[in-house]
Amino acid sequence: xxxxxxTLAQKLNLTxxxxxxxPIDTSxxxxxxxxxxxxxxxxxxxxxxxxxxxxxxxxxxxxxxPQIPLYYGLAEGEEQLASNSLFLAxxxxxxxxxxxLNTALASLIKDDFIKKMxxxxxxxxxxxxxxxxxxxxxxVGGI
Numbered sequence: 001x002x003x004x005x006x007t008l009a010q011k012l013n014l015t016x017x018x019x020x021x022x023p024i025d026t027s028x029x030x031x032x033x034x035x036x037x038x039x040x041x042x043x044x045x046x047x048x049x050x051x052x053x054x055x056x057x058x059x060x061x062x063x064x065x066p067q068i069p070l071y072y073g074l075a076e077g078e079e080q081l082a083s084n085s086l087f088l089a090x091x092x093x094x095x096x097x098x099x100x101l102n103t104a105l106a107s108l109i110k111d112d113f114i115k116k117m118x119x120x121x122x123x124x125x126x127x128x129x130x131x132x133x134x135x136x137x138x139x140v141g142g143i
Contacts, residue, residue, distance in 0.1 A: 037106050039119045046126040047099050050092040053133055057089045060137075064088060068140050088136060091129035098125045 037043070057064070070082040070090070082088075102118040109115055 037103060037119070038112065038116050039123075042123055043099060043103055043119060046123050047096060049130060050096045050099070050126055053092045053130055054089045054096075057086070057092075057133070057137075061086070064137065065140050068136055070136065088133060091132050092126075095122075095126045095129040098122055 067081040069080045070087050071080045074080050099122045102122045106115040106118045
């Protein structure tokens with residue numbers, strides 16, 4: 001009986017000793033925060049593109065008529081027109097808001113696939129908002 005108690009005590013000491021000697025692998029743990037966001041350069045480029053588009057709208061405001069077609073979901077005619085030409089910046093502003101929201105969400109999420117999908121969604125939203133803004137400007141702009 002004393003022999004079994006001794007071996008249990010010896011085993012306990014060995015397991016405690018192993019726990020102190022064997023390092024814990026922390027490489028499998030995912031980082032959370034802005035450091036762990038994939039495609040950071042893409043986020044920066046897309047955000048900068050939207051800011052440039054908004055700045056160009058304010059710079060080229062004199063070439064934009066007072067009413068622009070913006071509401072394509074409504075019936076054709078006067079209902080599609082926005083009364084202020086600064087509404088042309090609306091798609092890029094929404095895209096910037098999506099970039100901020102998706103980047104904040106990506107910094108909180110641990111799954112890399114979901115992070116990448118959020119960033120790709122930012123890029124797609126920005127691409128379509130910039131294309132929409134350019135097409136509207138070319139349609140109604142006086143350049």
